[in-house]
Amino acid sequence: MKITTGITGLDIILKGGFEKSFTYLIKGGPGSGKTLFGLQFLIEGLKKGEKCVYISFDESVEEIVYQAKSFGWDVENIFFVDMLKELDIYSSDFIFLDYDSRTEIVEFIDSITKLDVVENANRVFIDGIGTIKDIARDDAIYRRVLSSIIQYLNSKGATTVVSCEKTKDIGKEIVSYVVSGEFSLESVKANGRIFRILNVLKSRSDALIGNYYFDITNKGIVVYPIIPDITLEKKDRFDYSKELITTGNAELDSMLGGGILKGSEVMISGKSGVGKTNLCLQILMQNDLKNVGIIYSFEESKDVILQRYHDLFNYKPNNLIIKECEDLSSIGEFYWTVVDDLKHYNPSVVVIDPINLLSNLAITDEDVVKTIRLLKKIAKATGIVLLVVVEVTQEIDVFHLTGIGVSQFADYLIFGRYIEMEGELLKAITVIKNRFGDHERTFRILDMKSGEGLKIGKPLKEYSGLLSGKYE
Template structure:
C-alpha cells in the first residue's frame, strides 16, 4: 500500500518503533512485529547504523535483542557504535565469521562442496545462539555471505524461507541487511520480506554525498512513497520525510502583515495577507533582501517570530548591512524573534532544508519565512522540474500554516528589458514585487512595483525606492515618466518636468 499516512503517524502500540528519527513517520507509525524485513543498500549507505538504532530502541524497552554479523568483526561493529557515542551493553553481539582453521589445507573439502558443509555449520551455530538469547529483535548483517554459502539461488531462497518461519514461530522481528554486492541483483528476498527499504548514496561532482531512502513495499500498511533524504550524523541516522502539504490542510482567516513602511503597505494594498507567498524579483542590489528583512523586523517588533534562510549572503554581511540602514537585527536575534540560518547547498540536501523550515514553523512558531534566494535553492536541486514540484508543496504547506513566505529571486542582468530568471516561480507565488534600476539625470535609481497579487487589490503605480541610513524609503508614484521598466525612461510629453523622485 502506497497511500501516505495523514499527518503525524498513529501511536499504535502494536507497531515497533525503529529508533530512527523520521522513519516511523514514513512507515505509517513503525514496523509490524514478528515479521521479516529487508534493508538493502550499497556499502556506506548506513545499513549498520539503522540496524543498531533499531536494536537499541528495543533494548531501551527491556527487550532482548541480537546482532549477528556474518561479514564484520565485533571490533568493527563496536567502532561504528563508538563513532556515534552509543552504548551497546544491551545488545547481544554474535560473530559468525569463518574460523581461521577454515584456511588450513586439511580443512578443504573434496567429497562435498564447501557451501554444503559451511552453510549447515553456520545455521547450527546461529540456531544455538538464538536459543540462548531468545531475542525479540534480531539483525543479520549481511545477506551476501549467506548467498555465497548457499551456492545456488534455490538453496538461498529456501534458507531465507526457513529463517523466516523459524523466527515467526519465536515471535521475533528480523532485519536482514543486504549490501547489494551480487553481480546481478535478484528479487528473491524482496518477494519474501514483509517490507523492503532501500538506501541510496549519490555522489555529485561537487559537495558532500547525498543520501536518500525509499520504501519499495510494505504489506498491509499505509506508508509514504517516494524518495526521502536522510543524513548520518553523530548520534545516528536521521530521515527527512518528503513533505506532503495535503496532510496539513486547514482553513483559517488571518489579518494582513504590515511592513512598518506606510508607502510600501499602500503599494501592496494594505500589506501581505498571512498564508500567502510573495516573490521579490529584481537585479542584484535592487533591495530585494532588504524588503524581505523589513517584513521580518516588523513581525519581530510585534512579538512574532521570523526565520531567514540565506543561501547567497553571509550572515555577518547581512547583519552589518542591515545595521547600516538602521535595521538593527541584534536585539531580535538575542530574544529569538529573528532566526538566521546560513544554507550551504553543497552540504544541505533539499529534504533537510524543508525539514529546517518545518522545524522553524512547528518548534519555534515562525510566522514569516524568508528564502534568500531561489537561485541558491535551485543549486540544491538536481533538476529544475523537481524544484518547482517541491517548492509548490512547501508553499502550500506554509500557506496552510498561516505563514507569510518571502522568496527572493535574482534576475540575470542589471538593466533593460532582457532580464531573465533561472527558474520561473512567478505563477506559484501569490504576489510578485518587481524591483528595477532605471537611469535619469545622470544617476542610477531604483523603482518598485507590484505586478501581481492574488489576495486583493493593489496599486498599479511604479514608485521610487531608496535604501538610506534611516531605512527603506518608498516615494510617490513616478507618473511623470514612461518606460521605467526598460531602464531608460523618458519624460511623459503631456506633463511638466518631474519633481523629486522620492518623497523624503
Template sequence: MSTSTALIPSGVPGLDDVLKGGLRSGHLYFIEGSPGTGKTTFGLQFLLEGVRRGERCLLITLAESPAEVAVIADSHGWSIDGLQMRDLVSSEEMHSTALFDLTEIALDERVQTALAEMDDLKPQRLVLDTLAALRVYSDQSSFFRRHIELFRSKAVELGTTLLVTDEASGPVELHPRSLAWGIIRMEQRLNDYGPGRRWLWLPKLRGQPYVGGFHDMRIETGGLSVFPRLEADRSCSQSPNGLISSGSAELDALLGGGLERGTSVGVIGPPGCGKSTLVSSFAMAAAERGERVALYAFDESLTTFRKRALSQGLAIDSALASDLLKLRQINPGQVAPGELACELVAEVDHYKTQIIIIDSLNGYLQAMPNDPSISLQVHDLLSYLSAQGALTLITLAQPSPWNRQEGIAVDLSYLTDTVIAQRYFEAAGAIRYALSVMKKRYGDHERTIREYKIGTGGVIVGEPLSEFRGVLTGLPEYLGEDKPLL
C-alpha cells in the same frame, strides 16, 4: 495490541514518520543498499533503540567482527552494553564430502548456528548483517531461498522483528525479496563538488500506509537521520486572515494594505537592487509587533547581514536577543532540500513562526542541481507553510545589465501568490531604483511604479513615477517638470 499488528520504533529519527508509526513487530525486513550507504549504522540504531526499551536484542555479524562493530558504535558515541552479538565471520569451515558441495554445507552450518542463537536468546529485535556474505555460499536460488525462509519462519515463531542488510546488486534470482514484509532501499549520489546526497525509499511495505517517494537522509556523528518528503495533502489547516504590514505606509499602499497571512511572496530583481533589504524590513516590522520571524540566508554570511542591518538603523540586535528573529545561514552544498523543508515545517509547527524568509531561492535551488522536480518540491513546501498561516517571502536574483546569462528555470509567478519586482533605471545620468507589484492573488494592489531608495530604516518608497514613460525598459523618458527625485 497483538504482536502481528504492533508497530515498534525504528530508532532512526524521521523514519517512523515515513513508516507512519514504525516497523511491524515479528516480521522480516530487508535493508538494501550499496556499500557505504549506512546499512550497518541503520541496524545498530534499530537494535540500540530496543536496548533502551529493555528488549532482548541480537546482532549476528557475517561481514564485520564484533571489534569492528564496536568501532562503528564508538564513532557515533554509542554504548553497546546490553547488546548481544554473535560472530559468524570466523566460523570454522566444514570439510568437503562426497555427497555435498563445500559451499552448501558452509551455508547450512551458518544458518543453523544463527537459528540456534535465536532459539537460545529469543530476541525481540535481530539484525543479520549482511545477507551478501551468505550469498557467496550458494549459486542456486531455490537452495538459498529455502534457508532465508528458515529465518523468516523462526522470526514469526518467536515474534522477532528481523532486519537483514543486503546489497542491491547481483543476480535478481538470488534476492528473495518476496519473503520480506518490507524493503527499505538506501542510496547515495556523489556530486561534482562537495559531499554527496543520500536518500532512502520503500520499494515494498505490506499492511500499513507509508509516505512514498524519495526521502533525504544524513549520516553524521550520532547516527542516521531521515527527512520525510513533505506530503501535499498534509496542508489541510485553515489559514488565518489578516494583513501584515511592511512598516512602510507607502509600501503598504503599493501592496493594497499589506501582505496576507498564509500566502507566499516572491521578490525578484537583479543583484544589488535591495531584495534582501526589502524582506529585512518586513522581518523587523514583524519583530517589533512581537511576531516571530525566521530568516534563512543562502547568499551572504550572518555577519554581513547584521552589519548591513545596523548600517540602515534597523534594531536587529534587540530582535535577536528577544528570540523574535532567528537568523540561519545555509550552505546549500551541506543541507539537502528535504532537510531544510523539515526544518521550515518545524518552525511553523513547533515554534509558531509567523514569517519565513528564504534569501534567496537561487541558493535554495543549488541544493537540488539537475532535479526536474524542483518546482514541485518548492510548491509543496510553500503550500504547506501557507496552510499553517505563515507568510513566506522568497527572493530571486535575475539577470543584471552586466550579466545577461539565462537565470534559473523556475516560474516564480506559478509558485507564489504575490510578486514584487525591483529594477534599475537610468534618469538624469544616475542609477535609480523602481518598485512595483506585478501580481497579487488575494486583494487589490496599486498598478503604479514607485521609486525607492535604501537609507536609514531600510527601504524608503516614494511617490508613483507618473511623469516617466518606459521605466520597465531601464531607459525611461521623463515627461514632467524639472524637479528632484528621491
C-alpha cells in the same frame, strides 16, 4: 502492529514503522550506512526493554562496537553473534555447502536459528547475508536457506532486518523475494555534490514508496522526507484571509494594496543589488516589534545581516532568528529544519533568501518546487507570511520573473530592476501581482539611506516601458 525503526524520519514514510514479526532488507554499497541502519534499529529496541540480537557475517564484533561508540551508543546489552569467526576459512566446517546433503544444509540453518541468544529475541539484525550466497553456491539452495531462517525468526515473533551489498539488478536479488520490505542506500551526483538517497523499493504494509534524502549525522542516519507535515497543516487557528499586516513602510503598503495578508506568500524578484533582501529586512523589522521572525540565509552570515540592520535601519532586532544555510546536506534537510523551527519558534514572518540556491541542495528542480508548495500550504494553515527572494540572472534589459518555476505559488509578486534616468542608474520596484485584490501598477524609485532605512518615491506615472527597461 507496527514498531518504531529508530531511524529518524523513516517512521513517517512507513506510517508508523516496521510491521512486527516482518523481515526487511537494507542494501547498499560499502560505507553507505547499512551497519548504522541495523544498529539504530537494535538500539531503539534496547530503549524499549526488548531483547536485541546482532548476527554479523560481515564485520567482527570489535569493529561493530567501535563504530557504535563513535556515535556515542551503548551496545553492551545487544547480543552479538560473530559468524565471521564461525566461517573462518581455516577453521570452519562450512567452506561451501553440499547442496546434495540435506543434513549439511540443516546444520547450517541450525547454526543460526538454534542459537541460545536468538530465543525470545524481539529484534534481530543479520549483517552481510551475501556471505550465505557465497557458501550456498546454488541460487535455489540460497533462497531456501534464507527463507528458512527468516520464517523461523518471524514465527518466533522477531522483527528482522537483513543487509546485503547492492547489485545492479534492482529488486531482482533472491533475498528481495523473501522479505516484506526493501530499502536501498544510494549516492547520487548532482549540481557538483553527492547526495545520499534512501530508496524505499518495497513494502507489504502501508508506506510511501519512493526516493528520500538522508544524511549520516553524529546521531546516525537521519531521513528527510519532503512530505506534508500534518500537525502544522491542520493546526487549529482562525481564518487569516482578511487580516493584513503592515510592512512598516507606508509607500510599500500602498503599492501592495494596503499591506500583506497573513498566511500568504510574497515573492520578491530581481537582479542582484536591487534591494530584495532589504525589503525583507524592512518587513521583518516591523514584525520584530511584537513577533518572532526567521530568515534562512544562503548567502550572508548572521553578522552581515545584523550589520545591515545597524547601518541601514539603525535597528537591533530582538526577536529575529537568523539561520545560515551553507552547510545543509540537502533540500530535504532544509525542509525539515524549517518545519521543526516553525513548531519550536512559532514565527509570524519567514524569509528564504535566495530561493535560487535551494537548487544546489536538490537533485531536481521538481524537489525545489515541491518544497515551496508544501511550505506555502503550511504558511496558509498557520497564518505565517512567507517571503521568498528570487535572484534573476538574465540580462538587465530582459524582463524575467524567476526562472525556476515557482512564481505560480506567489500571492504577491514584487519585481525590482535597474533603470537609467538622466544618466543615473537607479533602483525601481513594482508590484506585479496581488492574488487577493487590487494593487498599484506603477514603478517607484527605491532608495536606501544610511540610518534612515528604505525610501520609496512617488509613482512614475509619466514613464512607460519601465518593465522592459526601454522606457519613454
